Amino acid sequence: MIPLAIDDFRVDQMLANTERWVAINSGTRNLLGLRNMADDLANCFAILPGTLSLIDPEPVETVTNSGCIEALDHGQHLHLRVRPDAPVQMLFTGHMDTVYGTDHPFQSARWMENGTFNGPGAADMKGGLAVMLAALEAVEASHLASRIGYEVVINSDEETGSLSSNGLIASAARGKHAAFTYEPALPDGTLAGARGGTGNFSLVVRGRSAHAGRNPEQGRNALVAAADLAVRLAAAATPTLSVNPAKIEGGGPNNVVPDLAILRVNFRPRSGDVIEVARAAIERIAREVEQSHEVRVTPHGSFNRPPKPIDPGAARLFNLVRETGSMLGLDVGWKATGGVCDGNNIAACGVPVVDTMGVRGGAIHSVEEFLIPGSLSERAALSALSILRIAEQGVL
The missing domain is CATH 3.30.70.360 (Alpha-Beta Plaits)
Incomplete structure (x- = not known):
């Protein structure tokens, strides 16, 4: 039985990280903001063991409004590799960019009367990055840590299709038993299941x-x-x-x-x-x-x-997360969605993935985007315990 030494999450630190990251405008085209975000993330994720690098983007072309083909610049991507020789290997992904450029009216955060946190990228997915980091810190504190190796990829261009990071994600996915991506769940905790392309x-x-x-x-x-x-x-x-x-x-x-x-x-x-x-x-x-x-x-x-179906491997991973949720008193369900994310590309590599392991929240891509703060510790616990169960079992 895995000891549940994951209850005492530093919720204050998760909130502080989320608030600080939300205050950094990191719209996909804001290269200076992405640089600041990448540097802050690198400082935070350096607490984990392994080799951390900021990776230059792959070349991307775009069609301008004059019909010409031009190179399109992107920010760097964070890549962390931990214990590549461990018997169980996982991939954890997230994105540092948002849909809110420097000219967007939504630039600052506020606490709402209903207790939610309204801010650009709060749910999608700066809160999710805080959940990922807290979960991995909890895993590292476990006696099972040596059994699991992993790679972390936090890209700078997910909101525009991950064109400059798809190769990095595919390389990191190679040989992995399972993957978690930290897109937001629905407000009630429902996960995204099958996705179209x-x-x-x-x-x-x-x-x-x-x-x-x-x-x-x-x-x-x-x-x-x-x-x-x-x-x-x-x-x-x-x-x-x-x-x-x-x-x-x-x-x-x-x-x-x-x-x-x-x-x-x-x-x-x-x-x-x-x-x-x-x-x-x-x-x-x-x-x-x-x-x-x-x-x-x-x-x-x-x-x-590409489309992401629920194949047998994905079904086993979803069931493991659902069982883990039950252990924590959470009712975890999922449903098909028309949205897409990096989970599509991970699944295309043959790796089972649950891609909405981030915070509970909603109204993403709008000025009403919100995060439910109580979900920070809840979802970090769900991630950490799911990872530890995978480490303990060795296979899905």
């Missing part, structure tokens, strides 16, 4: 400019072609594939036929085989629009997060 594409449409009054027939309107492209792609949606044409950029003066437009579109496949169907639809519809409007269409993008 996602893909983001920019389709560059190039036509031919002309005078809108003198010789419009000689032009090829890229904006009209992009609109047709959006309508056709939306019509390709099925019950297992949602398609969201989100934005068209381009155009100019009213008296000029526009020769450039860019369609930004998001796809949400519910299963892996649907990804190939979606890719084929993008290519087919792009060629149809080229022929109909005498333009050139160039797709850029990828399906960067």
